[in-house]
Amino acid sequence: xxxDPPWLPGGTVYGTLLNFRRExxxxxxxxxxxxxxxAPKAPVLYVKTANTFAPAGAAVSVTGExxxxxxxxxxxxxxxxxxxxxxxxQAQGAINHxxxxxxxxxxxxxxxxxxxxxxxxxxxxxxxxxxxxxxxxAPAVTPxxxxxxxxxxxxTRVNGVRVQTVDLSTLVRDxxxxxxxxxxxxxxxxxxxLLLGTDCLxxxxxxxxxxxxxxxxxxxxxxxxxxxxxxxxx
Amino acid sequence: xxxxxxxxxxxxxxxxxxxxxxxxxxxxxxxxxxxxDEVVWLPPLAPVPRARTVLALGLNYADHxxxxxxxxxxxxxxxxxxxxxxxxxxxxxxRPDGVQNxxxxxxxxxxxxxxxxxxxxxxxxDFIRGYSVANDYAIRDYLENWYRPNLRVKNRDTCTPIGPxxxxxxxxxxxxxxxxxxxxxxxxxxxxxxxxMVFDVPTLIEYFSSFMTLYPGxxxxxxxxxxxVDCPVGSVVVCEIESIGALQNTLVSESNRAPAPxx
Numbered sequence: 001x002x003x004d005p006p007w008l009p010g011g012t013v014y015g016t017l018l019n020f021r022r023e024x025x026x027x028x029x030x031x032x033x034x035x036x037x038x039a040p041k042a043p044v045l046y047v048k049t050a051n052t053f054a055p056a057g058a059a060v061s062v063t064g065e066x067x068x069x070x071x072x073x074x075x076x077x078x079x080x081x082x083x084x085x086x087x088x089x090q091a092q093g094a095i096n097h098x099x100x101x102x103x104x105x106x107x108x109x110x111x112x113x114x115x116x117x118x119x120x121x122x123x124x125x126x127x128x129x130x131x132x133x134x135x136x137x138a139p140a141v142t143p144x145x146x147x148x149x150x151x152x153x154x155x156t157r158v159n160g161v162r163v164q165t166v167d168l169s170t171l172v173r174d175x176x177x178x179x180x181x182x183x184x185x186x187x188x189x190x191x192x193x194l195l196l197g198t199d200c201l202x203x204x205x206x207x208x209x210x211x212x213x214x215x216x217x218x219x220x221x222x223x224x225x226x227x228x229x230x231x232x233x234x
Numbered sequence: 235x236x237x238x239x240x241x242x243x244x245x246x247x248x249x250x251x252x253x254x255x256x257x258x259x260x261x262x263x264x265x266x267x268x269x270x271d272e273v274v275w276l277p278p279l280a281p282v283p284r285a286r287t288v289l290a291l292g293l294n295y296a297d298h299x300x301x302x303x304x305x306x307x308x309x310x311x312x313x314x315x316x317x318x319x320x321x322x323x324x325x326x327x328x329r330p331d332g333v334q335n336x337x338x339x340x341x342x343x344x345x346x347x348x349x350x351x352x353x354x355x356x357x358x359x360d361f362i363r364g365y366s367v368a369n370d371y372a373i374r375d376y377l378e379n380w381y382r383p384n385l386r387v388k389n390r391d392t393c394t395p396i397g398p399x400x401x402x403x404x405x406x407x408x409x410x411x412x413x414x415x416x417x418x419x420x421x422x423x424x425x426x427x428x429x430x431m432v433f434d435v436p437t438l439i440e441y442f443s444s445f446m447t448l449y450p451g452x453x454x455x456x457x458x459x460x461x462x463v464d465c466p467v468g469s470v471v472v473c474e475i476e477s478i479g480a481l482q483n484t485l486v487s488e489s490n491r492a493p494a495p496x497x
Binding site for chain 2: 052
């Protein structure tokens with residue numbers, strides 16, 4: 001019998017705010033105003049704590065609606081207990097010449113980085129982002145060299161209807177420069193995961209879903225992620 | 235009882251404090267006594283089966299809130315850190331070259347002992363494993379007003395010393411009435427009391443557990459009182475909390491690290 005449990009992060013997960021040009025441009029007029037004063041210089045990060053980790057297929061509890069956050073997670077290599085990643089590390093040489101920072105990435109995985117809407121980005125958003133189950137992970141990691149990080153398109157469907165396509169060619173910082181800029185001030189450990197960020201819709205909102213909805217996130221060459229939302233017990 | 239986690243003789247050991255020495259609990263060396271300066275002190279936290287959640291509070295002391303238009307925050311100002319920034323007692327913390335304001339923050343660290351979800355304030359003490367002292371260094375040069383305090387200020391390698399001890403919760407009768415003090419090279423620079431917290435520990439546990447599960451070994455750093463000052467390279471910083479311990483740390487320069495290998 002062969003039973004592989006669905007993949008979950010083995011380390012700390014860092015999310016990235018304002019890393020798509022569409023949302024960055026929508027925010028640009030506000031960036032010079034209080035309380036922000038100036039546009040962000042370093043990558044704006046947040047931690048998705050372990051209570052948020054949920055496996056593929058999870059029914060994530062929500063009280064009302066949740067914002068969907070389709071993104072790609074870069075899994076940092078050297079985590080020998082994970083066979084998929086150990087295998088991937090042997091192929092890292094293939095991307096050495098392309099971007100040095102990426103050599104530390106063992107694999108990529110589709111993620112739904114769920115959140116509750118919050119209008120201000122001034123203070124950390126723990127109550128909006130770190131609720132139980134708010135980081136749903138696809139069941140398997142794909143070796144990094146099999147994924148074209150520059151052009152990948154990630155589709156989100158709710159109850160079978162496409163609600164968003166996220167295009168990694170529109171990142172503010174692409175995977176290599178994000179990794180380099182984050183590594184400039186903190187070390188990503190083996191098993192940690194860095195999320196590339198989530199995009200908004202043309203009107204600045206994010207796709208929503210509610211209890212009972214079925215969410216599917218997919219991208220060419222990657223293991224798709226399916227989960228549902230359920231009503232939180234009072 | 236005061237618990238420590240140390241490196242000695244090529245291995246990591248659990249130990250307890252016994253008459254001014256460390257008593258090893260490791261079966262092979264059970265009962266052996268070591269002096270404090272014979273060991274390398276690690277964060278006094280047992281390994282956990284998942285990423286450790288480290289929550290930290292900003293502006294959680296009344297004296298800080300007073301500076302802010304006399305209006306205490308309505309909701310805890312909380313952020314999360316990666317556990318990789320934690321280091322032990324008597325360790326070295328890197329001060330980046332060229333920064334103008336890097337300061338300590340002496341904080342009561344609360345270590346969770348039982349899985350906690352929807353915990354009421356009145357029951358919160360049952361979910362606490364113990365207490366430690368943390369120094370949640372900040373580098374103000376890097377402050378930006380986006381998810382402030384941003385991770386570049388607060389989530390740096392070596393910048394969260396914690397220890398020396400994890401003190402059993404049962405040994406601390408009044409955790410909300412403990413004196414805190416910090417000295418830099420022996421000079422007193424920060425004084426306060428946990429009685430001045432805006433959101434006390436039971437309130438924080440009720441707040442966090444209302445929307446997130448806290449697991450055994452998770453840590454809440456409860457904020458720092460007024461009196462933080464810039465510390466140059468070479469500073470010996472001691473953060474002390476009554477009945478919990480005195481956490482010592484030395485600032486070292488970035489340029490003293492080994493040069494990066496050339497490619």
